[in-house]
Amino acid sequence: MKVVLLSGGSGKRLWPLSNDSRSKQFLKLLKSPDGRPESMVQRVWRQLASCGLGRSAYIATARSQVDVLHNQLGPDVPLIVEPSRRDTFPAIALSVLYLVSEAGVPSDETIAVLPVDPYVDDAFFERVQQLDFVLRDSGADLALIGVRPTHPSEKYGYIVPESAVSGRTYADVRRFTEKPSADEAERLIAEGALWNCGVFAFRAGFLLGELRARGLPAEYRAFRDAYDRLTAISFDYEVVEKVRRAVVMPYEGAWKDLGTWDALTEEMDGPVWGRGVIGPDSDGAHVVNELDIPVAVLGVPNVIVAAGPDGILVADRAASPRAKEVANEIRQRVMYEERRWGWYRVLDYAKLADGNEMLTRRVCLLEGRNLSYHVHRKRMETWTVLSGRGLVVLDDHQFSIQAGDVVRVHAGCRHSVKALSELEFIEVQSGSEVHEDDIERICMRWEDIPNRHSPA
Amino acid sequence: MKVVLLSGGSGKRLWPLSNDSRSKQFLKLLKSPDGRPESMVQRVWRQLASCGLGRSAYIATARSQVDVLHNQLGPDVPLIVEPSRRDTFPAIALSVLYLVSEAGVPSDETIAVLPVDPYVDDAFFERVQQLDFVLRDSGADLALIGVRPTHPSEKYGYIVPESAVSGRTYADVRRFTEKPSADEAERLIAEGALWNCGVFAFRAGFLLGELRARGLPAEYRAFRDAYDRLTAISFDYEVVEKVRRAVVMPYEGAWKDLGTWDALTEEMDGPVWGRGVIGPDSDGAHVVNELDIPVAVLGVPNVIVAAGPDGILVADRAASPRAKEVANEIRQRVMYEERRWGWYRVLDYAKLADGNEMLTRRVCLLEGRNLSYHVHRKRMETWTVLSGRGLVVLDDHQFSIQAGDVVRVHAGCRHSVKALSELEFIEVQSGSEVHEDDIERICMRWEDIPNRHSPA
Numbered sequence: 001m002k003v004v005l006l007s008g009g010s011g012k013r014l015w016p017l018s019n020d021s022r023s024k025q026f027l028k029l030l031k032s033p034d035g036r037p038e039s040m041v042q043r044v045w046r047q048l049a050s051c052g053l054g055r056s057a058y059i060a061t062a063r064s065q066v067d068v069l070h071n072q073l074g075p076d077v078p079l080i081v082e083p084s085r086r087d088t089f090p091a092i093a094l095s096v097l098y099l100v101s102e103a104g105v106p107s108d109e110t111i112a113v114l115p116v117d118p119y120v121d122d123a124f125f126e127r128v129q130q131l132d133f134v135l136r137d138s139g140a141d142l143a144l145i146g147v148r149p150t151h152p153s154e155k156y157g158y159i160v161p162e163s164a165v166s167g168r169t170y171a172d173v174r175r176f177t178e179k180p181s182a183d184e185a186e187r188l189i190a191e192g193a194l195w196n197c198g199v200f201a202f203r204a205g206f207l208l209g210e211l212r213a214r215g216l217p218a219e220y221r222a223f224r225d226a227y228d229r230l231t232a233i234s235f236d237y238e239v240v241e242k243v244r245r246a247v248v249m250p251y252e253g254a255w256k257d258l259g260t261w262d263a264l265t266e267e268m269d270g271p272v273w274g275r276g277v278i279g280p281d282s283d284g285a286h287v288v289n290e291l292d293i294p295v296a297v298l299g300v301p302n303v304i305v306a307a308g309p310d311g312i313l314v315a316d317r318a319a320s321p322r323a324k325e326v327a328n329e330i331r332q333r334v335m336y337e338e339r340r341w342g343w344y345r346v347l348d349y350a351k352l353a354d355g356n357e358m359l360t361r362r363v364c365l366l367e368g369r370n371l372s373y374h375v376h377r378k379r380m381e382t383w384t385v386l387s388g389r390g391l392v393v394l395d396d397h398q399f400s401i402q403a404g405d406v407v408r409v410h411a412g413c414r415h416s417v418k419a420l421s422e423l424e425f426i427e428v429q430s431g432s433e434v435h436e437d438d439i440e441r442i443c444m445r446w447e448d449i450p451n452r453h454s455p456a
Numbered sequence: 457m458k459v460v461l462l463s464g465g466s467g468k469r470l471w472p473l474s475n476d477s478r479s480k481q482f483l484k485l486l487k488s489p490d491g492r493p494e495s496m497v498q499r500v501w502r503q504l505a506s507c508g509l510g511r512s513a514y515i516a517t518a519r520s521q522v523d524v525l526h527n528q529l530g531p532d533v534p535l536i537v538e539p540s541r542r543d544t545f546p547a548i549a550l551s552v553l554y555l556v557s558e559a560g561v562p563s564d565e566t567i568a569v570l571p572v573d574p575y576v577d578d579a580f581f582e583r584v585q586q587l588d589f590v591l592r593d594s595g596a597d598l599a600l601i602g603v604r605p606t607h608p609s610e611k612y613g614y615i616v617p618e619s620a621v622s623g624r625t626y627a628d629v630r631r632f633t634e635k636p637s638a639d640e641a642e643r644l645i646a647e648g649a650l651w652n653c654g655v656f657a658f659r660a661g662f663l664l665g666e667l668r669a670r671g672l673p674a675e676y677r678a679f680r681d682a683y684d685r686l687t688a689i690s691f692d693y694e695v696v697e698k699v700r701r702a703v704v705m706p707y708e709g710a711w712k713d714l715g716t717w718d719a720l721t722e723e724m725d726g727p728v729w730g731r732g733v734i735g736p737d738s739d740g741a742h743v744v745n746e747l748d749i750p751v752a753v754l755g756v757p758n759v760i761v762a763a764g765p766d767g768i769l770v771a772d773r774a775a776s777p778r779a780k781e782v783a784n785e786i787r788q789r790v791m792y793e794e795r796r797w798g799w800y801r802v803l804d805y806a807k808l809a810d811g812n813e814m815l816t817r818r819v820c821l822l823e824g825r826n827l828s829y830h831v832h833r834k835r836m837e838t839w840t841v842l843s844g845r846g847l848v849v850l851d852d853h854q855f856s857i858q859a860g861d862v863v864r865v866h867a868g869c870r871h872s873v874k875a876l877s878e879l880e881f882i883e884v885q886s887g888s889e890v891h892e893d894d895i896e897r898i899c900m901r902w903e904d905i906p907n908r909h910s911p912a
Contacts (some may be wrong), residue, residue, distance in 0.1 A: 016749075277782060281775060292805065293791065295768045296782040299775025303756055305768070310750045312763060314770050319737060319755025325735060326752040335749065347803035348818050348882070349748065352843045356859065360816065360882050362804050380658070382862050384838040384884040387808045403812065404886060406838050408862055426804070426816050426884045428840040430860060 001132045002105060004095045005434055006088060007116040013260050015327030016311035019310040022257055025117040026068050031269050038119040045073050051125040060095045069341040077343060083224060087232040094223060096207045101220035107205035110135055115198045131201035142246040143201045146161040146194025152185035157196035159248050164192040182230045182246035194250055207316055210239060232349040232370035248364055261304045272278050309335030336435040359434040361427045370418035373442040373449045379431030381409040388423035393449050418446050457588045458561060459509050460551045462544060463517040463572040469716050471783030472767035475790055480715055481573040482524050487725050496573040501529050507581040514523055516551045517710045523796040540679060543688040550679060552663045557676035563661035571654045575598035577709040587657035590626050590705050598702040599657045600652025603711040608641035613652035615704050620648035629702040650706055666695060717760045765791030765801055797825035815890040826874035829898040829905045835887025837865040844879035849905050874902050
């Protein structure tokens with residue numbers, strides 16, 4: 001069996017901590033068993049490994065998330081990168097074709113598809129493992145996991161089985177119902193309906209057949225080349241709801257969608273994350289603070305304060321799911337970003353009276369990583385090294401740097417830096433434009449930089 | 457007549473925007489008639505000038521406020537600097553002695569004493585001018601201004617006149633009453649009582665007599681030298697409440713103490729100062745934001761959000777006067793400071809794994825101003841010039857700098873910089889300690905720096 005995790009989302013519902021390049025699954029607001037901050041994707045990846053699925057798992061994602069996935073899960077995490085965003089049917093098809101055409105997975109192998117961010121017990125992944133058996137035992141086209149509802153939620157989709165599945169491993173699916181009213185949800189639950197948690201399995205060959213039936217290429221490279229022209233449509237809509245026969249297996253444990261501040265703060269280890277003080281008369285208040293400065297809450301019960309480099313949200317618990325609306329209204333440069341080589345944080349930006357711009361960043365390069373060898377046309381940079389040791393190349397000449405050193409990179413100068421140990425520096429950019437687009441990459445790999453060994 | 461403004465206060469009630477070096481009177485949250493941001497001290501100074509009292513006014517203050525007063529009111533503002541903090545009786549006595557002993561003010565001249573931050577109409581200062589007449593006309597020791605109460609406030613002190621003063625210029629004071637209950641306040645108002653706004657006038661000679669009666673020096677230098685040993689006591693307590701005869705003149709216009717967030721936000725030009733969005737269901741919410749990032753409020757009515765380099769306060773309007781309690785709990789380096797030469801803002805601070813510290817600041821030197829010539833023992837500094845032109849001296853050698861230049865100042869290097877035009881730079885400090893205390897000043901004035909004209 002292979003597992004495909006779907007990693008997408010712009011994460012605006014968790015503004016200001018999530019943004020276009022840092023979706024909700026990458027926020028390190030949870031705690032790992034050894035007490036370190038952990039993101040949702042790190043938690044799921046750890047859980048997959050601990051139940052023996054680690055080596056079978058792939059992540060399907062967009063180009064914009066490649067760096068942060070490498071940063072959080074390591075450089076070896078197997079990724080299937082979508083050429084563009086086309087919803088889940090094309091993404092899943094691309095993944096299956098990659099596994100069959102490129103990774104040599106046989107067409108009768110079971111493929112289990114999961115969202116990248118379910119907040120669940122480890123027992124959930126045991127259920128995922130059992131999908132292989134269920135699929136073969138039932139002979140169905142699709143095997144799903146349904147979560148046993150704890151309350152008549154109006155937010156979820158429901159899977160209605162042919163017969164109650166208590167005491168049985170699985171049952172046939174009778175129908176699907178999206179976001180019912182509370183009354184309707186109560187009737188569905190009485191009928192034995194389960195929450196659809198977006199987890200399903202099928203045999204690789206089943207999907208190849210589905211593609212052929214639609215006149216789509218059933219080979220990886222051809223499909224990838226056609227990708228940008230495909231219709232964006234969800235797998236649920238295009239396949240799950242139309243399938244000949246689907247079965248569902250119940251899961252009785254904890255399951256949560258931590259996609260909004262009210263849901264996420266409930267799973268936090270305490271009311272304050274980061275620097276913060278919650279004063280009297282503020283029952284139910286939560287502070288999530290990524291900034292270096294303290295947050296104080298006085299006399300505001302049930303408020304959620306989320307503060308990060310991109311902004312500050314002050315929302316009543318019930319209003320907090322509307323953070324997305326605010327995020328859409330506010331135009332803001334991304335102030336914190338994780339990249340394949342480490343992370344940076346914007347400390348200051350200003351447009352000066354003479355039209356020139358300046359930007360100050362704190363940059364951290366992880367041990368062994370390097371920036372691409374590149375050029376800026378419209379700005380100069382000054383690096384003041386704070387800690388660590390590294391190698392710098394300027395116009396093909398290499399030298400070493402350490403804490404206290406200052407490096408000046410003039411506009412038009414080819415440059416790169418590699419961290420020998422974790423390397424932090426303050427970078428001051430100044431010029432007619434200080435934008436990420438002003439970059440010409442010469443090569444990505446340190447080994448490919450020409451003549452980088454200067455004469456001693 | 458001379459006017460003495462008392463400028464004190466740690467301003468913790470307006471945390472996080474005010475702090476030990478930036479008291480509430482220095483926050484530029486009001487708007488001047490020409491639409492520019494204005495602080496309370498700038499407003500009062502402008503009002504004094506516009507009613508002809510500008511050239512008669514002095515500010516009594518502590519050393520810690522000298523820089524910010526020069527910054528906001530100009531280098532020529534006449535200051536009387538207290539050697540230490542000793543409450544208002546010693547401060548007023550010091551000021552009067554300075555005027556008599558050093559500025560040649562005759563002992564029968566009227567001295568009017570005002571807090572530095574009354575939020576009042578211009579008419580208030582016309583009343584201040586009339587104190588001179590009232591004092592001479594009545595022959596009383598003290599003439600006070602009493603504000604006509606608008607409601608039975610429990611927060612203020614009340615001045616009870618011998619007879620109602622409506623239609624008359626002034627009346628004798630019968631007694632003072634501090635912070636009455638609401639019922640008591642209603643009875644006082646029915647009696648014709650006025651709010652004590654801390655404004656009073658007396659003749660210089662009266663105070664000299666008071667000092668002699670207490671066995672205290674009645675000469676400026678002797679008094680100043682004894683200052684640190686004086687008892688800290690308020691002028692109200694030591695003089696006003698014990699005086700033979702005091703009269704009070706009513707003032708009917710607007711008067712407010714903008715010392716808490718709920719009072720201050722009511723005088724703001726709109727609900728949002730700085731970058732902010734107030735969403736639906738948030739009636740009565742106010743955002744005061746000094747940061748570069750946006751604040752969004754969702755579904756929290758009557759909340760006050762104050763965000764600045766020192767921290768973020770989220771308080772219900774009614775709870776906001778308790779900001780002081782929070783400020784006392786939080787230990788935080790001052791992140792923004794106005795100095796005689798300009799201002800700086802801390803962008804980043806970190807203590808590294810090897811024990812070294814680093815601090816990044818954005819620094820602005822006003823045109824013509826200079827830093828002292830000084831040395832740091834425990835840190836190096838790197839300056840990247842963002843805008844403007846200036847002169848730098850390093851170890852007695854002078855050179856000029858402009859946008860794009862980088863200056864390195866090693867530990868132990870004597871250095872200074874002067875702005876030829878407004879000069880901004882990013883300063884990265886790194887070393888075993890990056891604290892303001894690590895400074896040895898050689899001289900303050902640019903002219904006194906030795907050999908600063910290096911050979912061409």
